[in-house]
Amino acid sequence: xxxxxxxxxxxxxxxxxxxxxxxxxxxxxxxxxxxxxxxxxxxxxxxxxxxxxxxxxxxxxxxxxxxxxxxxxxxxxxxxxxxxxxxxxxxxxxxxxxxxxxxxxxxxxxxxxxxxxxxxxxxxxxxxxxxxxxxxxxxxxxxxxxxxxxxxxxxxxxxxxxxxxxxxxxxxxxxxxxxxxxxxxxxxxxxxxxxxxxxxx
Numbered sequence: 001x002x003x004x005x006x007x008x009x010x011x012x013x014x015x016x017x018x019x020x021x022x023x024x025x026x027x028x029x030x031x032x033x034x035x036x037x038x039x040x041x042x043x044x045x046x047x048x049x050x051x052x053x054x055x056x057x058x059x060x061x062x063x064x065x066x067x068x069x070x071x072x073x074x075x076x077x078x079x080x081x082x083x084x085x086x087x088x089x090x091x092x093x094x095x096x097x098x099x100x101x102x103x104x105x106x107x108x109x110x111x112x113x114x115x116x117x118x119x120x121x122x123x124x125x126x127x128x129x130x131x132x133x134x135x136x137x138x139x140x141x142x143x144x145x146x147x148x149x150x151x152x153x154x155x156x157x158x159x160x161x162x163x164x165x166x167x168x169x170x171x172x173x174x175x176x177x178x179x180x181x182x183x184x185x186x187x188x189x190x191x192x193x194x195x196x197x198x199x200x201x
Contacts, residue, residue, distance in 0.1 A: 003074030005058065007050035016058040018170075023197045028053050031090045046075045047083065055080060056087045057194065060173040060187055088183070091190030109192050112184045168195050 005012055007028075010021040017024055028050050031037070037049045045052060055073050059066065059080075070080040113125055133154045134147040143151070169175055171191045 003047075003051075003072060005051075005054065005069075005072045007048075007054045013054065016054060016061060017194065018061060019057075019194060019198055023200075024054075024057075026197055027091055027193065031087075036090060045083070046079045047073060052083045052087050053091070056084050056091065056190070059084055060088075060171050060191060063172050085183070088186040088190055091193050092186065109185075109188050112188070164195070168192065 005016065007013060007024070013019065013021045013024045031053075032049055047055065051073060055069060058064065059069055062069075064072075066080050066084065067077050070077045073080065075083075113121075131154060133151045134143055136143060168188075168191050171187075173187050174191065
């Protein structure tokens with residue numbers, strides 16, 4: 001069964017990944033250099049590496065289910081499921097120690113908490129430190145200049161974080177999740193990597 005979606009057609013890459021063909025080549029090259037595309041034991045992959053990576057990103061980005069995507073790539077649902085489980089891990093970004101001060105990139109991805117948690121509860125359970133802006137104690141009170149300057153700095157940093165969240169939430173998997181186990185964590189890592197590639201140009 002032949003598929004209708006393939007990375008060999010460059011015009012299909014942008015609508016399904018949000019990346020240009022040149023940007024999309026980067027998350028394909030790294031796994032290939034690591035030997036992911038070499039012959040392995042057991043059943044061989046039913047798609048070339050480029051198409052497998054396109055399948056993963058298309059699943060994360062669109063509202064299509066695995067059952068819908070599989071025939072578009074010309075494979076079975078179980079084959080598509082295996083590809084998504086295995087290759088999602090390959091899109092995790094490599095840790096970096098240095099970042100530009102004005103970065104809008106995703107630099108840290110924590111593990112998701114189970115269930116429906118609000119921000120305060122999630123912060124408490126994660127053990128992450130919290131920086132709160134200064135508040136006026138009484139109506140009409142003016143904050144000292146140093147506190148106003150800290151609040152301005154806090155707002156600028158928070159705006160960058162919120163913009164990064166908003167950008168990454170365009171990936172449907174983060175709004176309509178059907179992943180189990182560590183799937184959400186792996187998807188978040190991979191999407192952060194793709195988000196960074198998109199910003200880097």
